Amino acid sequence: MPALLTSFFTALPTLTAGLSAAWAEYNAHRRGLADIPPAASTWRADRDAARAELARREAAVQVTN
Amino acid sequence: MRLHIIAAVLALALTGCGSGLQVPIDVVNAISAGAISAGSKINEDFSAAEKACLSVAPDLPTQRKCLDATEAKYMPTLTAFDDLYAALTLAVAIIRTEEARGKAGGAPSLAQVTMLVPELLMLAGRFNERLAALRSPVATPKGTP
Numbered sequence: 513m514p515a516l517l518t519s520f521f522t523a524l525p526t527l528t529a530g531l532s533a534a535w536a537e538y539n540a541h542r543r544g545l546a547d548i549p550p551a552a553s554t555w556r557a558d559r560d561a562a563r564a565e566l567a568r569r570e571a572a573v574q575v576t577n
Numbered sequence: 578m579r580l581h582i583i584a585a586v587l588a589l590a591l592t593g594c595g596s597g598l599q600v601p602i603d604v605v606n607a608i609s610a611g612a613i614s615a616g617s618k619i620n621e622d623f624s625a626a627e628k629a630c631l632s633v634a635p636d637l638p639t640q641r642k643c644l645d646a647t648e649a650k651y652m653p654t655l656t657a658f659d660d661l662y663a664a665l666t667l668a669v670a671i672i673r674t675e676e677a678r679g680k681a682g683g684a685p686s687l688a689q690v691t692m693l694v695p696e697l698l699m700l701a702g703r704f705n706e707r708l709a710a711l712r713s714p715v716a717t718p719k720g721t722p
Contacts, residue, residue: 545602545672548609548665553616555623555655562627562644570637 597687598675601694605668608661608701615708616658623651654707661700668693 630643671693675685 545669545676546606546609548605548662548669549613553655553659553662554620555651558620558624558627559648562631565631566637566640566644569640573637 598672598679598685598690601668601672601690604694604697605665605672608697609665612658612661612665612701612704616662616704619651619654619658619708619711623647623655626651650711654704654711657700657704657707661697661704664693664697664700668697 626647627644630640630647634640634643668690671690675687675690679685
């Protein structure tokens with residue numbers, strides 16, 4: 513048992529060095545999350561505006577008639 | 578030698594924990610890069626087509642028909658884009674929350690974001706299909722002008 517503990521503590525620097533190297537390599541390859549640009553989803557407003565314009569024109573024709 | 582193996586196994590486990598968030602991050606990055614500009618462009622095209630209906634069509638019934646046809650043509654792609662965009666923003670919010678949890682010393686919970694990945698891929702696939710259908714020229718029989 514003491515021999516095992518001695519062996520462990522002797523090799524501890526190797527173990528920590530290996531872990532920190534692996535962690536550094538992982539972080540180097542890791543890609544961050546890109547920000548999502550605001551999307552211009554304007555179709556509802558455009559559709560409503562076009563329909564309103566058509567309704568206005570139709571109303572104007574009815575008034576004329 | 579034995580300790581080197583232990584170090585390697587621990588390193589693999591560490592990388593495995595990190596990849597839990599990395600996969601959704603990669604998926605969100607890959608989808609958002611192209612889909613958002615394509616979706617914004619479709620919105621612009623739709624707006625231009627609607628305006629053209631009102632300015633080019635000669636009479637009111639034709640203008641109405643033109644608006645109906647334009648909306649029927651664009652609506653599947655536009656709604657698919659809105660669904661995809663909503664899922665992307667939700668995924669980003671969840672990933673940022675889990676990253677913050679990790680920075681605060683907690684363990685990131687991957688359950689929500691893991692469930693969202695197939696949903697994102699499905700919505701992106703649907704948007705791509707509808708975008709391709711919208712952009713593909715309509716096949717017309719021979720002799721049709």
